[in-house]
């Protein structure tokens with residue numbers, strides 16, 4: 001009997017190792033062997049590239065480009081399907097079903113919006129990936145789309161220089177809840193634990209509604225995915241103005257959980273019950289942002305003519 005048990009454990013171990021190997025190299029946001037500083041070693045041909053993201057945007061160093069017009073968003077009414085929210089292990093992600101298209105805004109092709117996800121901090125002085133004037137925001141939202149005019153799938157587009165277009169929207173803390181985020185915030189408690197593998201349907205999310213005030217004002221540069229494998233396939237748009245989120249809503253995002261390996265900074269106001277309810281192996285997912293990367297000579301464009309007087 002004992003021998004049988006050992007054989008079963010051995011087979012299980014092999015199976016688990018195979019699964020781990022097939023899912024690729026592990027990475028995290030922690031100060032550990034898998035954290036952002038180690039990504040260039042772990043993914044040398046990609047995360048060690050010259051044109052990486054995120055970056056700090058210095059508005060006074062940007063150049064005006066009159067071709068950076070307003071964006072157009074197109075939806076097929078018949079396909080206003082629900083959106084699926086889940087914890088992907090690094091962020092809260094909303095998969096957009098159906099045909100949501102993004103065009104114009106200086107883009108040469110039409111792009112299909114596939115998902116929206118977020119980066120946030122353990123406190124309000126950090127959390128965004130991009131910085132403007134060296135200043136971080138407490139949260140950044142990424143609306144991810146792929147070039148449907150040229151490629152047949154996200155998988156095909158993700159490695160191509162013109163494959164992806166990502167809209168980056170920074171947040172500021174408001175006294176009021178943001179009603180646009182509320183349907184997602186409501187379901188986060190049911191998906192926050194990665195061990196539950198749970199998904200939640202939320203009503204259709206219109207990407208255009210999520211843009212901040214003055215959506216015609218934005219910055220444009222060419223960069224990369226901000227997570228491994230860091231492909232330099234992203235036409236980035238970072239909006240000048242910010243969306244809003246309340247502290248209460250931010251704290252719901254901060255209760256998302258990840259396995260312990262990330263060594264993320266614990267948050268001071270996390271419920272004491274987290275460890276008891278979810279076991280010892282999990283901790284809050286916070287500070288899931290990559291530090292800013294060198295520009296290496298890249299010129300950042302802006303869509304608006306007159307720089308604000310600082």
Ligand SMILES: [Zn+2]
Pocket residue numbers: 117118119142226
């Ligand atoms: Zn992102």
